Amino acid sequence: MSDTLPITSRFFQPGDEKQIEPLFRQVFQQEQSYAEWKWKFLNSPYQKKFIHLHFDPTGELIGQFAASVAPLNFLGRKEWGAQSVDSAIKTEYRSHGLFVQSLVTSMEKMREEGISVLYGFPNRLSLPIVLFKIGVSFHFELKHFFLSPNEEYLDHLYRQLLVHSTHDAAHARILSGFTLAGSVDAVNALWKSVAPHEICSLWKDHEYLQWRYAEHPTKKYRITAFGTEHHLEALIVWQQKGSQAYVSEFLVRRKDIVAGRFALVEFLSLLKNEQIGTYVFACGGDRFQEQVHDEIKWSSSKELSFASVSLRQDIAHIVNQPQNWTVVAGDSDVD
DSSP: OOSSSOOEEEEOOTTTHHHHHHHHHHHHSOOOOHHHHHHHHTSOTTOOEEEEEEEOTTSOEEEEEEEEEEEEEETTEEEEEEEEOSOEEOGGGTTSSHHHHHHHHHHHHHHHTTOOEEEEOOOTTTHHHHHHTSOOOOEEEEEEEEEOOOHHHHHHHHHHHHHHOOOOGGGGSEETTOOSTTOHHHHHHHHHHHGGGOSBEEOOSHHHHIIIIITOSSOOOEEEEEEOSSOEEEEEEEEEETTEEEEEEEEEGGGOHHHHHHHHHHHHHHHHHTTOOEEEEEEEESSHHHHHTTTSOEEEEEEEEEEEEESSGGGHHHHTOGGGBEEEGGGSSOO
């Protein structure tokens, strides 16, 4: 019960989802299908979820804090994180501390259940709370790289690569007929080569990529792989939205910058051939993607900020340093 309002608060129980969709629609003026909610919280391979709810005296849902669980990577070691998503409070009940109450209560439960990090992409309403109420020490805006590929520019990039590199360009050729479902070992081997080179990131093995992209109930992702059937050099996950290609993932073996540039040139050529006019990719944290995209113009994305807080003292010095994170658009739930 709230100290100032006759409100009942508790964690999610089966059946509550019937009120969550109308709440989401009212607060954000968007539809969130039950299929997407079910995929995110019930069909996730990681089982756990943290959904804290508030009800008015009539039993109507007026607010929620929600976090889905996903594996994190710490230099090749798997930890568990919770991503804050879809939190919403009806307008007339804001400024009563309900979001902070849910956040603090949920963080206590997360610690009890072995979650190491709470992270998310706070919007303009929740960002001040995240920064000042629970002690998050940083947030950063992701960079948006964008480019309209044309023949002259692609030739320029490719010539530069050939002049300054001994890398075998054949390894970056697009692999036809690739599917995640048929490439479990190759995808896991690619991730195994990436993980030790990232201090903090999501754990992107085959299980995660299959659930996050191939099994998404409402979005249709395309996957472009580079290399051979048994040896992937790079993997790009993307969506076509009109005449634009929005990239969600850009994984490169051993985070090799030159290999990444070869893959980028091949991918841009693919977009040009398919008459897709613009390449868009948002990322932040470590400088690998900046180095891969060093000749592509970019702008800061005020719409997509990342923040995290450690739930364990022994890793706080790692988690609370923004330069330690590798973050891409697909890590959010709004790509």
